[in-house]
Amino acid sequence: MMLKLVARRLAWSVPLALVASVVSFVLVALLPGDAARSLLGPNATPEQLDAARQQLGLDQPLWVQYGKWLSGAVRGDLGSSLINRQPVAEQLNDRLGPSLSLIIGAVLVATLVGVLLGVRAARRGALGRIVQTGAIVGLALPDFWLGLMLVVLFAVKLAVFPPTGYVPLGENPAGWLNSLVLPVVTLAVPATAVIAKQTRDAVASALDQTFVRTLRAAGVTEFSVVYRHALKNAAIPVLTVIGMVFVGALGGTVAVEFIFAIPGLGGTAVQATSAHDLPLIQGVVVYFTLIVIAVNLLVDVAYGYLNPRTRRS
Template sequence: MLKLILRRLAWSIPLVLVASVVSFALVALLPGDAARSLLGPNATADQLEAARQELGLDRPLWVQYWNWLSGALHGDLGSSLINRQPVAGQLGDRLGPSLSLIIGAVLVATAVGVLMGVRAARRGAVGRLVQAGSIIGLALPDFWLGLVLVVVFAVKLAAFPPTGYIPLGQDPAGWLNSLVLPVITLAMPATATIARQARDAVSAALDQTYVRTLRAAGVPELSVVYRHALKNAAVPVLTVIGMVFVGALGGTVAVEFIFAIPGLGSTAVQATSAHDLPLIQGVVVYFTLIVVAVNLLVDVAYGYLNPRARLS
């Protein structure tokens, strides 16, 4: 297992490097720059040139990237070009809201999706209902669903706050209350995806010979389904859960914007519009490290569920 973890960590190094290079190049290709965003549209050419020199934007792109990379390798992600605040400090404050949203959505989607999928694996009307529900859940756009939830549960019923985020340490009940609507919004398509995968995997496991043997031996049906069939179907379901977690990183952009959550997704949008390269690079590094951590956890879970995976 230790060798598996070390191999995955070794592969993560070029992944982080490639992600940082690609993001740096793509943002540099966008029209405009941080000097224009900082000084506004009425700035003169001389003012823009002086700001570019002060910010280091007059240097070649590869020099700018090398300077950023040299600092990042020493744990310094630089300072924002717009507000001159350390990037690590800004993103550290925004990591908690994003992780709260993503982890909450994945947990809800996993619990509901697996239960729905297991129930649907036993076929019948419930299976057809899950099939239809999964198609609807995947088709609903995040921004539309979020707006509908705000109108119904925040405006009309006043059951939850429409926007905002309360830190867990400040008010645990308020923290939970502020996450209900955004978590549901982010979890809806993920639930549909997990439910379909769980249904297919458990259905295939229930058709195996060992299941018929267990039933013939008088093992209770719940034990057959949840203790034996679900465990053997866990690997493909776990794969989808890992993909859902990674996909939720992109979903946070729209959800955080709708519910005014100060997370990494909304920060990425603001930094991109301002051409704030150090802040964008910091978000990319955080997102990439989260992806690496999730993939590593999935690989470890593979090794636990299937010992043969430890040798791959």
């Protein structure tokens, strides 16, 4: 049954990836700018620009360009960058690690802290009001402002963490962890607020159910009631918001990677868009789409594990 669920979700992922590639291809083509101009510079003559567009295939109709790209993409060939002529897949593979390190780290921190805060606040009282207020404040803080404040405090004044840069895990695990602390916290703060509020509401609702009163009357410890029964009952809405947080973190990496000079997919997307580098932008869209599909699939599998009835949906 679980294999059928996975197969159905993967089948739905194919049209999703196709639609995402078409939409991004058209939108990028409509943006002002010219890859030939970015490549040759502002002093290029019209003849030179026309020759560059012809060489790059930019003089062809948009549907022809997309068809050529798609025919290569289904074979695993995402083409080459229009600007540096390097294979897109190689460039993005080099930048995938930093982005995933940042996103996964932020989601793990947000999930751990958010769930613990939410469960504690579910019993209402002062902590519940603090979590409610903290969620509003956390969501209102812009990523770029929070990142800059953390750099000023912990990198400039206290000199505890490096202000910018990324150290690969294979080179220096301690340096890798040290370089990720500030960007992970920057990305995790609003995510923690969302998860904490959802956990608080879901667990509080579960604690009001009849089965909880029955468990307490039977002498089950409060810890077991909350963490083994109420939290499990509230797990599906919490998992939903965690999946949404992960997907939302993909967009948040753009600002965070720029602030902390992390060579990830978000910064690459910004650079490719400014240069009108269509193959590189399409490659980023493909990678982001595959990440979203993988996250949604994991969430669906978790749904099926927690609630067997969802396996048939």
